[in-house]
Amino acid sequence: MRVLFTVGSTRFDALVDAAFSQPVLDALTQKGYSDVVVQCGNSQVGEFSPTDREGNVRRHGVDIDVWRFKPSLDEEYDAADLVIGHAGSGTILDVLRRGKPLIIVPNPTLLDNHQEDMAHSMGKLGHARVSTVNELAQSVMDLDTSTLVPFPPFDGGNFRRLVDREMGFEL
Amino acid sequence: MHSLIWLALAAICVIIARICVTIITPSGSVTRRRSHTETCHLAVFLGSGGHSSEALSLVSALDFSRYTPRTYLVSEGDSLSAQKAVTLERLKTASAASLHLGVPVGRYQILTIPRARHVHQNILTVPFTTIRSFLASVYHVTFAPRLSGDSTFDVMLLNGPGTCVVLCIATYVNRFLGLPSPRLIYVETFARVRVLSLTGKLLRPIVDRFVVQWPDMGGRGEYHGWLV
Numbered sequence: 001m002r003v004l005f006t007v008g009s010t011r012f013d014a015l016v017d018a019a020f021s022q023p024v025l026d027a028l029t030q031k032g033y034s035d036v037v038v039q040c041g042n043s044q045v046g047e048f049s050p051t052d053r054e055g056n057v058r059r060h061g062v063d064i065d066v067w068r069f070k071p072s073l074d075e076e077y078d079a080a081d082l083v084i085g086h087a088g089s090g091t092i093l094d095v096l097r098r099g100k101p102l103i104i105v106p107n108p109t110l111l112d113n114h115q116e117d118m119a120h121s122m123g124k125l126g127h128a129r130v131s132t133v134n135e136l137a138q139s140v141m142d143l144d145t146s147t148l149v150p151f152p153p154f155d156g157g158n159f160r161r162l163v164d165r166e167m168g169f170e171l
Numbered sequence: 172m173h174s175l176i177w178l179a180l181a182a183i184c185v186i187i188a189r190i191c192v193t194i195i196t197p198s199g200s201v202t203r204r205r206s207h208t209e210t211c212h213l214a215v216f217l218g219s220g221g222h223s224s225e226a227l228s229l230v231s232a233l234d235f236s237r238y239t240p241r242t243y244l245v246s247e248g249d250s251l252s253a254q255k256a257v258t259l260e261r262l263k264t265a266s267a268a269s270l271h272l273g274v275p276v277g278r279y280q281i282l283t284i285p286r287a288r289h290v291h292q293n294i295l296t297v298p299f300t301t302i303r304s305f306l307a308s309v310y311h312v313t314f315a316p317r318l319s320g321d322s323t324f325d326v327m328l329l330n331g332p333g334t335c336v337v338l339c340i341a342t343y344v345n346r347f348l349g350l351p352s353p354r355l356i357y358v359e360t361f362a363r364v365r366v367l368s369l370t371g372k373l374l375r376p377i378v379d380r381f382v383v384q385w386p387d388m389g390g391r392g393e394y395h396g397w398l399v
Contacts, residue, residue: 009220071251089362090221093399117364121385156232158395159358163233166354166380167211167326168202 002035003028004080006073008088011042012107014133015086020046022060023137029062031140033082037065039073082143084136087115092122096151102128103139127151189347202354213238214324214353216284216335217245223252225360226330227259228399235263240278242324244311246334247285256281282311287334304334308341313350324353329378331360331370339377356380359392361399367391 005019018024019038028036040048045066048055054067070076077083077098085091087106095102104119123130126149131139164171205211215230217223223245230241243256256279264277287304288297316323327342329335335357345352355378359371364385367375375381375391383392384399 088221089360090224093224093361114363114366114368117366118362121364121387152397154228154399155396156228156398159229159232159398160234162380162382162395163326163328163356164237166202166356168205169209169237170204170207 001033001081002037002079003033003082003084004037004039004076006039006076006083006085006091007041007043007107008039008086008091009041009069010086010088010107010110011044012086012105012109013043013045014109015084015105015107016040016043016045018105018133018136019084020057020059020064021137024140025060025062027137027140031143033140034062036062037076037080038067039070039076040066040068042068082145084140087119089115089118092118092128096122096127097154099150101143101145101148103136103143104128104130105133105136106130108132125149210237210239211325212240212242212322212353213326213328214242214244215328216330216338217243217249217252217256218330218332218335219246219249219252221362222330222332222360223249223255225358225399226328227255229328229330229358231259231263232398235267238326240280240322242311243279243281244284244338245281247283249283253281284308284311284334284338287337301337304337305340308338309344312338312341312353313344313348316351323351327353327355329355329357329374331368333370336370336373339374343377354379357382358398359383359388361385361397363388365389 005015007015016038019036025036046057048057048066057064057066073094077095077100080100082101083095084103084105085095087104092102092104104122106116106119119130122128128148129139129143161171213233215226217226243253245252260277260279284307285300285304287301289300292300312324315321327338329338339355342352342355357371357374357378357380359367359382361384363371363383365387367388381392382398383394384397386394388394
């Protein structure tokens with residue numbers, strides 16, 4: 001099975017470091033996620049220089065596919081069995097709408113903490129698990145994807161009615 | 172000389188009174204009834220990245236035979252959002268064609284607006300870029316409909332970020348001049364759970380509908396569930 005780490009267009013060194021760490025990689029291997037892909041965005045990654053766009057890194061016996069950006073992550077989400085990502089709302093919507101299990105790791109270094117609000121709301125509603133970087137290995141071990149609450153599909157009805165009413169159309 | 176001063180004072184008073192009326196009147200808060208066959212010119216601001224995705228999700232919920240033509244306003248250089256708009260138009264047109272509807276659903280245009288503020292832009296130069304952005308907005312919202320015979324926007328959807336404040340102010344130029352102006356519908360981004368964005372805070376008092384997507388906003392805006 002494949003796990004995808006993603007930080008979107010941000011820089012989140014701690015999450016990428018965790019993805020390369022022994023406890024997290026061990027936990028992933030144990031749970032059957034042997035295929036590890038890391039979208040690192042603008043993060044600083046060990047031997048990966050800021051100009052490197054993609055590469056392969058071997059850590060603790062695991063080959064990790066690392067790259068910075070792609071025009072669209074749709075195919076990557078489709079191919080993943082688990083996504084571990086930052087708390088960006090775009091990432092959350094894209095992953096949960098596909099019915100993929102998601103562990104959200106809010107970036108504590110962001111000044112504006114509205115992403116943390118989002119992460120905790122998703123966690124409270126049961127649509128995703130929320131973890132800190134330090135607890136990530138444990139969160140992976142504890143993850144039971146069958147207990148995640150399915151995310152509702154897109155429903156344009158409410159907004160369509162709102163605009164129609166505002167513009168004077170009969171419903 | 173005295174009469175000139177009085178004239179100037181009188182002019183200023185009239186302008187202030189007009190501004191007050193513009194702000195106080197909930198500009199046609201009662202929208203007139205539209206028949207089933209009428210159409211509305213829809214304008215939507217695609218603010219790049221997550222904002223564009225959300226705005227396009229909102230647009231995708233609408234009946235394109237009713238909201239036609241459509242104008243997508245994108246920031247200068249944001250070709251990705253323009254591309255996403257074209258993709259949505261193709262999808263919608265294809266699904267309408269497959270239903271054998273005889274309605275011209277494929278009428279749309281994409282206009283660009285200079286950014287009010289670039290990421291990492293020096294704060295001292297922001298007034299200049301904002302003015303440039305404002306002039307372009309006024310051109311599209313106020314003048315273009317009169318010069319080229321395009322229809323005025325009937326409704327404008329906004330989802331952030333900053334440049335949509337400029338579009339709102341341009342809309343108020345129409346209202347100030349007594350010209351037809353679009354209804355302004357602002358939908359706060361799904362990313363804001365408890366605290367409004369700066370754009371949201373600025374626009375809440377001046378848009379016609381202010382919608383949030385989370386119930387915990389403490390009554391700051393109407394809530395109709397998740398819309399994207």
